[in-house]
Amino acid sequence: MKAVLFTAVLGAGLTAAAAQNPANPGNPGNPANPGNPDPVQQRANRPMVELGEQKVLRAAYSDQQLQEVLTDFWFNHFNVDARKGRDRFMLTEYERDVIRPHVLGTFRDLLGATAKSPAMLFYLDNWMSADPNGPHVDSRARRAGAFGRGGFGRGGAVSPAMPQRPANAQNRRQGLNENYGRELMELHTLGVEGGYTQKDVTEVARAFTGWTLRAPMTGGDFVFEPRFHDPGEKVVLGHLIAAGGGERDGEQVLDILAKHPSTAHFIATKLVRRFVSDTPPPALVREVMRTILTSPEFLSSDAYRAKVKTPLEFVVSAVRATGADVQDATPLVRMLQQLGMPLYQCQPPTGYKDTADAWVNTGALVGRMNFAVQLASGRLPRTTVNIQPDERLVAATLADDVSDTTRTTIAKATTPEQMTALTLGSPEFQRR
Numbered sequence: 001m002k003a004v005l006f007t008a009v010l011g012a013g014l015t016a017a018a019a020q021n022p023a024n025p026g027n028p029g030n031p032a033n034p035g036n037p038d039p040v041q042q043r044a045n046r047p048m049v050e051l052g053e054q055k056v057l058r059a060a061y062s063d064q065q066l067q068e069v070l071t072d073f074w075f076n077h078f079n080v081d082a083r084k085g086r087d088r089f090m091l092t093e094y095e096r097d098v099i100r101p102h103v104l105g106t107f108r109d110l111l112g113a114t115a116k117s118p119a120m121l122f123y124l125d126n127w128m129s130a131d132p133n134g135p136h137v138d139s140r141a142r143r144a145g146a147f148g149r150g151g152f153g154r155g156g157a158v159s160p161a162m163p164q165r166p167a168n169a170q171n172r173r174q175g176l177n178e179n180y181g182r183e184l185m186e187l188h189t190l191g192v193e194g195g196y197t198q199k200d201v202t203e204v205a206r207a208f209t210g211w212t213l214r215a216p217m218t219g220g221d222f223v224f225e226p227r228f229h230d231p232g233e234k235v236v237l238g239h240l241i242a243a244g245g246g247e248r249d250g251e252q253v254l255d256i257l258a259k260h261p262s263t264a265h266f267i268a269t270k271l272v273r274r275f276v277s278d279t280p281p282p283a284l285v286r287e288v289m290r291t292i293l294t295s296p297e298f299l300s301s302d303a304y305r306a307k308v309k310t311p312l313e314f315v316v317s318a319v320r321a322t323g324a325d326v327q328d329a330t331p332l333v334r335m336l337q338q339l340g341m342p343l344y345q346c347q348p349p350t351g352y353k354d355t356a357d358a359w360v361n362t363g364a365l366v367g368r369m370n371f372a373v374q375l376a377s378g379r380l381p382r383t384t385v386n387i388q389p390d391e392r393l394v395a396a397t398l399a400d401d402v403s404d405t406t407r408t409t410i411a412k413a414t415t416p417e418q419m420t421a422l423t424l425g426s427p428e429f430q431r432r
Contacts, residue, residue, distance in 0.1 A: 126211055
């Protein structure tokens with residue numbers, strides 16, 4: 001960010017922020033019409049607002065900062081959009097029980113947990129994926145005597161574990177759905193250039209048929225349903241998966257993908273890009289977290305402030321830098337929405353971008369400056385900040401490492417609140 005742009009944004013930001021009324025944060029479910037909220041929509045959106053609040057508060061106050069950063073990283077990697085139907089009611093469990101417990105564990109364990117997560121099964125439609133030649137006879141139902149009273153003659157056996165689907169779900173279960181198989185390889189493991197083919201996508205999708213939900217319309221848990229599974233032989237990335245493996249077919253696919261060299265390269269590249277720079281140094285791409293955090297590249301001058309903060313990182317770091325006491329995180333959650341990063345609402349399965357081009361433009365900088373002014377001036381509802389009365393804030397927040405232009409601009413502040421806002425809005429503070 002050039003100093004000229006910073007100076008221009010300061011003027012625009014200070015003017016725009018003064019005209020806002022943060023005491024009326026509006027309706028998170030209807031940002032286009034904040035003056036006339038829909039009570040039903042508000043109730044439906046409340047779980048998402050609360051989930052966003054806990055994310056911001058954990059990020060701001062947790063002593064386990066690496067775990068919080070990795071939770072955000074891995075959720076974004078295995079992204080699920082809350083706006084897709086019932087997913088909004090599944091996300092709390094998804095982040096709490098699927099992502100968070102595995103961020104410091106093995107990638108295979110995390111991959112397996114997401115594959116069986118109701119949120120992921122629903123988001124990428126795998127709960128509806130079925131062998132077009134099914135439904136098949138369930139041997140468990142046969143052993144239980146389900147055929148003894150003519151059940152098969154009246155349309156086939158019903159498995160004891162058969163999902164409780166709504167009346168029209170059978171009509172929607174029209175066959176193989178490749179959404180999860182494709183995103184599993186393209187986004188979760190191998191990467192778009194990982195060496196897989198369309199045939200591999202189809203074979204992986206076949207392996208995950210029958211991985212469904214017990215009660216998808218009410219947020220039910222994972223269940224394997226043999227009636228909808230393709231029992232035939234599959235070949236994935238040259239590996240033969242023998243016929244008749246059932247649920248184990250999907251587990252074998254996860255084993256293959258987790259051990260694949262393309263997966264190691266793809267995941268390591270994303271980790272380095274997150275922690276070091278938008279252009280990952282080749283020397284680090286083959287390494288993992290311990291090496292990244294202790295490497296000369298991570299501590300080098302080239303990596304210092306090489307990454308632009310995402311809106312979440314900017315807001316959280318501003319709260320931490322000012323020693324803010326946040327009694328209600330709702331305004332912070334809404335601010336992130338205004339800054340282009342509504343929490344848990346990234347529509348594409350790719351998640352939010354982790355490079356500067358997604359977050360650096362004049363409008364975004366004005367928005368960040370507006371937030372800095374609101375925070376520093378105490379105009380965020382139920383949030384108080386600890387304002388330094390002099391340039392000690394610059395030393396504490398920016399390690400006294402600022403350009404002459406930034407220092408000159410901050411020196412023009414006439415009040416401690418304005419000095420704080422200018423510090424948080426500086427080009428140096430936008431980077432980590």
